[in-house]
Amino acid sequence: MMTLFSNLYLGLSALRSQQLALSIAGNNVANVNTPGYSRQRAIMAELDPLQISEGQLGRGVRILEINAARDRFIEARLVKENQGLGQFDIMNQNLQQIEALFADSGGTGIRDALTKFFNSFSDLANNPTSIATRQQVLIAGNNVAGSIRNSYAQMVTTQSIANQGIKTTIDQINGLTDQIAKLNTQVASVEALGQDSTRFRDQRQLLVGQLGQLANISYMENDARMVTVQINGRSLVENGNATALAATLPPSGSPNFTITMNGNNITSEVTSGKLGGLLQVRDVNIPGYLQTLDTMAGALITQVNTIHSGGFDLTRAVGGSFFTPPSVGASAAQTIAVAITDPARIAAATTLPPSGPPGDNSNARALANLATARISSLGSVTFSEYYGTLVARVGGQAREAADGLKTQRQIVRQVQNLRDSVSGVSLDEEMASIIQYQKAYEASARFVSIVNALTDETIRILGSGR
Structure with a gap:
């Protein structure tokens, strides 16, 4: 029995x-x-x-x-690769938008506007007393100024959107770290009772992966079965506690947020993930483009005004500024505008006849020759060549981001497949x-x-x- x-x-x-x-x-x-x-x-x-x-x-x-x-090494590798994916993804989105500004499609870009502007002075040199031809010079001048201002303004807008994206991403990071801290407590509590915590561990790892797409984090599990999440050695999550990041406006009055943690500025410590990509676009890429465009606009204003102010207009008056000079501290590209409204005030001549309107076209010819002149303040290249370097730089960096995104997607897919083969x-x-x-x-x-x-x-x- x-x-x-x-x-x-x-x-x-x-x-x-x-x-x-x-x-x-x-x-x-x-x-x-x-x-x-x-x-x-x-x-x-x-x-x-x-x-x-x-x-x-x-x-x-x-x-x-x-x-x-579960393979912890594969999971850690996936989090690491997702950081690069998040960075390349947001950079690609922003740089593709900026590249479109310089596409010069349909003859509406800055390069085409510059060509038409200098050509209008060539036409004026052929017919210096024609009011209609002079009007075309003003139209071409307004077009090139408007194209520069518009490109500058759109890049500033893109920069502002990236800045707001930084604040939004920080809020997302704080939400994730709060959830991870709570799951830490749940995992520890459940395992202390000898029960299975797999569901909580899966949720926690998923959130850590999402966090990795946003910033350059590192993480490790401690003896209490809780994960510690850090950014450059600073703990975002430790045991059941989360430390919040903050988007802080600097005392300088700049509209650009700095990233602070416990009152410390850690902006420079964020190097990858979506947040790192947004910082790269906002603080490195766009400022470089704006500076280049501003330098070109300043040189255009200076060169045109210098020649124009040395000539005479149809009223026999000395030519003044063709473009309004920027005020002290102002951006030339942001404020460039034609100062003349009366086509008769365009100074096409360099000499005055004994009587009557000037018929000399040498000043208009000198202004037209700026199209091929090598400008020392631009590095001894022409306006077109200088602008071409800006377009090439934008396009090159946009391609780098696109290629990086493509490569990183493949890497993440491979690691994800490896993770799936295990888990x-x-x-x-x-x-x-x-x-x-x-x-x-x-x-x-x-x-x-x-x-x-x-x-x-x-x-x-x-x-x-x-």
């Missing part, structure tokens, strides 16, 4: 274990498309055998633990496991049924013997 009851217990342990393993496999299938889910396995172990005179008698099986398939759910494998557990359960149930029948028969025989 003792052996029969032991066999009954053995069979029941098998039923319970196979049933639980079957449930786990079913849960894997149910979560095949759940982001961040790690495949679970029921790790079975033989129960301690029963010592009998003939030797050891097996007592069945138990679930030792529910194990989540992801394979429907084929799960179906094979389900069939295996099903057959084991059926066999165990059959075994219990047989033992139960034998027990009943033994009881019947013993009962009738009395």
